[in-house]
Amino acid sequence: MILITGGSGFIGSNLVAALSERGLGPLVICDRMDSDQRQANIAKHNVAEIIEPGALCSWLDAHTDLVKTIFHLGAISATTERDLVALLDNNVAFPTALWRWCAAQDTRLIYASSAATYGDGANGFDDDPDPSALAALEPLNGYGQSKQLFDIDAALMARMGCRPPQWAGLKFFNVYGPNEYHKDGQRSVAVQLFEQISASGRAKLFRSHHADYEDGGQLRDFIWVGDCVDVMLWLHNNPGVS
Numbered sequence: 001m002i003l004i005t006g007g008s009g010f011i012g013s014n015l016v017a018a019l020s021e022r023g024l025g026p027l028v029i030c031d032r033m034d035s036d037q038r039q040a041n042i043a044k045h046n047v048a049e050i051i052e053p054g055a056l057c058s059w060l061d062a063h064t065d066l067v068k069t070i071f072h073l074g075a076i077s078a079t080t081e082r083d084l085v086a087l088l089d090n091n092v093a094f095p096t097a098l099w100r101w102c103a104a105q106d107t108r109l110i111y112a113s114s115a116a117t118y119g120d121g122a123n124g125f126d127d128d129p130d131p132s133a134l135a136a137l138e139p140l141n142g143y144g145q146s147k148q149l150f151d152i153d154a155a156l157m158a159r160m161g162c163r164p165p166q167w168a169g170l171k172f173f174n175v176y177g178p179n180e181y182h183k184d185g186q187r188s189v190a191v192q193l194f195e196q197i198s199a200s201g202r203a204k205l206f207r208s209h210h211a212d213y214e215d216g217g218q219l220r221d222f223i224w225v226g227d228c229v230d231v232m233l234w235l236h237n238n239p240g241v242s
Helices: 010-021 036-042 053-062 084-105 131-135 142-159 181-186 189-200 225-237
Strands: 002-005 027-030 049-051 069-072 108-112 167-170
Touching (some): 010 027, 010 036, 069 084, 084 142, 108 225, 131 142
Parallel strands (some): 002 027, 002 069, 027 049, 069 108, 108 167
16 A cells, blocks of 8 residues: 555645556555545546545544555645744654554655755755765745754664655655646746746746846756656655665
8 A cells, every 4th residue: 555645736636647647556645635626636537535634543543454554745835934833733743653553564665855955956856865975955935944943863763774765855846747737826936937928928037036046147056847747756666765
């Protein structure tokens, strides 16, 4: 059995589609099905069960021998979130509890960290899992800080021997693709510009605050959601890699 938290969301639903197409599973989703778009994201796929986040802990305790892999993609993903208590609860405390459960139950855990942990990139983009190296990064907002805190917690727990049989944290950069329409203002810039150009033939660009770039001349890398899914599937197919 494979559990996908955030399975009706953008990246999660694309992963569910890929797992379903390959006949892997059974697939269980943990998410809030609070919109028609979220329901549509998974409607065509072979999902055995959908669990509300508040019921996940009791559900896991009842299925300890069945869950073999958890893809933890459910979290507060809004970079504009300012409720630090909510960020700590959802992005630090909950995945820490999930990590400990996976370590105790010998369940693999692949989770979403974030490129926001790198801040402005001044300290590099090194994926050194040493806790001190992770702590040297300087996120620019509370969302990035919450993701960094869990990365550090995970590295510390792994060092102390409390770790799942396979674990990996993935720092997704500016992902775009299908099934992100429910994210409103948090949709990728690629999608937002596509909609602007489709509607008016023009794109509204940003003023530059960096002397090396003209207004509208800033650069950003994007990654297709299918490439992110391919990485997660590769990890699933290579359980010896952490």
